[in-house]
Amino acid sequence: MxxxxxxxxxxxxxxxxxxxxxxxxxxxxxxxxxxxxxxxxxxxxxxxxxxxxxxxxxxxxxxxxxxxxxxxxxxxxxxxxxxxxxxxxxxxxxxxxxxxxxxxxxxxxxxxxxxxxxxxxxxxxxxxxxxxxxxxxxRNQLEIATLPGNPDRIASLRDLTRSGLKVVLCDKTVPCGAAAQKALKASGLALTPVSYEQDVKSALTKVELKEADAAVVYRTDVKAAGEKVQGVEFPESAKAVNxxxxxxxxxxxxxxxxxxxxxxxxxxxxxxxxxxxxxxxx
Missing domain, CATH: 3.40.190.10 (Periplasmic binding protein-like II)
Incomplete structure (x- = not known):
């Protein structure tokens, strides 16, 4: 759960x-x-x-x-x-x-x-x-970064596929993006982000600036951001540890x-x- x-x-x-x-x-x-x-x-x-x-x-x-x-x-x-x-x-x-x-x-x-x-x-x-x-x-594990207070009530990787939700991912060629794709595949989910970012910091910044509702990043980056974002764990991340x-x-x-x-x-x-x-x- x-x-x-x-x-x-x-x-x-x-x-x-x-x-x-x-x-x-x-x-x-x-x-x-x-x-x-x-x-x-x-x-x-x-x-x-x-x-x-x-x-x-x-x-x-x-x-x-x-x-x-x-x-x-x-x-x-x-x-x-x-x-x-x-x-x-x-x-x-x-x-x-x-x-x-x-x-x-x-x-x-x-x-x-x-x-x-x-x-x-x-x-x-x-x-x-x-x-x-x-x-x-x-090693590092993925986490979902949401706006402070998690206003969209995101509780799972599946929630990121909801219509109208603005989600960003790292580019598929970089490790955080490849790991996100691996987690999505393991879950049988399809997700089209509003943008693919060149690195994990760029993806996180989109959420910090409220240009996105959520991003799939590393949990270390969520921790480093402090009160600027809120983290949501999801079990599929265990299948995509880098x-x-x-x-x-x-x-x-x-x-x-x-x-x-x-x-x-x-x-x-x-x-x-x-x-x-x-x-x-x-």
Whole structure:
């Protein structure tokens, strides 16, 4: 039986404890200014940092291409990373995983790729652009985002097919859109949205701006939006859970710092921050 989810809390509150743990476990007490507009780097744990710095000093800029749904959690981790490594800075490029993969295979300089599905990561690995086998670091599940208070009384995926309801979906080529199509197929439902959006943030924004009544997005994005939307869980989402792989890229300009960032993401402290943001353990 489907049921409306409780109103999502802000990601800042949800992951505060995890980020405090990250700060406490950092290998360095130094800080550096983090760029809030583009995101920053990630905090390394004492174990990850010491192992990384034993091989090479962690400094300079590390460029991370990451799925749009990772924006809030990676940005928070990034700020902590810069505190742990005063000489390092992380520059993020967030967007649809398919577009990011195309940029990487097209020669865009980057150190790390974190995708929202194995399929989009495979585009990069098949092109020979990964330095090692990608590793799944989190998983994510879909949720329906509605207007605050759920005025249309949406309680199920089937409700989105009601006449007159304005629903948006992610484009079928991006992971959140592919997952939505998989859930719809599993339910035997047909849904024609008012628009297909290029990434999950764009889909969610349509609801936040009241340009749509509902959107099928990730539950992490509903949580990050706080009071701007309300989330509705639906059981079919369990049949369309996305694995998120991360990989060091073959021609990474700053491989040492990139590996330190990946080590953080996979560390217990990094995992606590990510699950605090609503992601599932791999």
């Amino acid at each position: 489907t049921r409306p989810a409780r109103r999502s809390l802000s990601i800042v509150g949800a992951s505060a404890a995890a980020l405090l743990a990250l700060s406490a476990c950092s290998s360095s007490s130094g800080t550096s200014d983090a760029s809030g507009s583009t995101g920053s780097g990630a905090t390394a744990t004492s174990g990850a940092s010491s192992s990384a710095t034993s091989a090479a000093k962690v400094d300079g800029t590390v460029t991370v291409f990451a799925a749009a749904s990772l924006k809030e959690s990676f940005t928070a981790l990034g700020q902590e990373f810069e505190k742990a490594h005063p000489g390092a800075k992380v520059s993020f490029n967030f967007g649809g995983s398919d577009s990011l993969a195309a940029s990487i295979t097209g020669g865009a300089p980057a150190d790390v790729f974190a995708a929202a599905s194995p399929k989009t990561m495979k585009i990069v690995s098949d092109a020979g652009d990964t330095a090692a086998a990608p590793v799944t670091f989190v 694995d998120y792989p991360i990989a060091l890229l073959k021609d990474a300009p700053n491989a040492a710092a990139a590996q330190a960032f990946i080590d953080l993401v996979k560390s217990p402290e990094g995992q606590r921050a990510l699950t605090g943001a609503g992601f599932l353990k791999p």
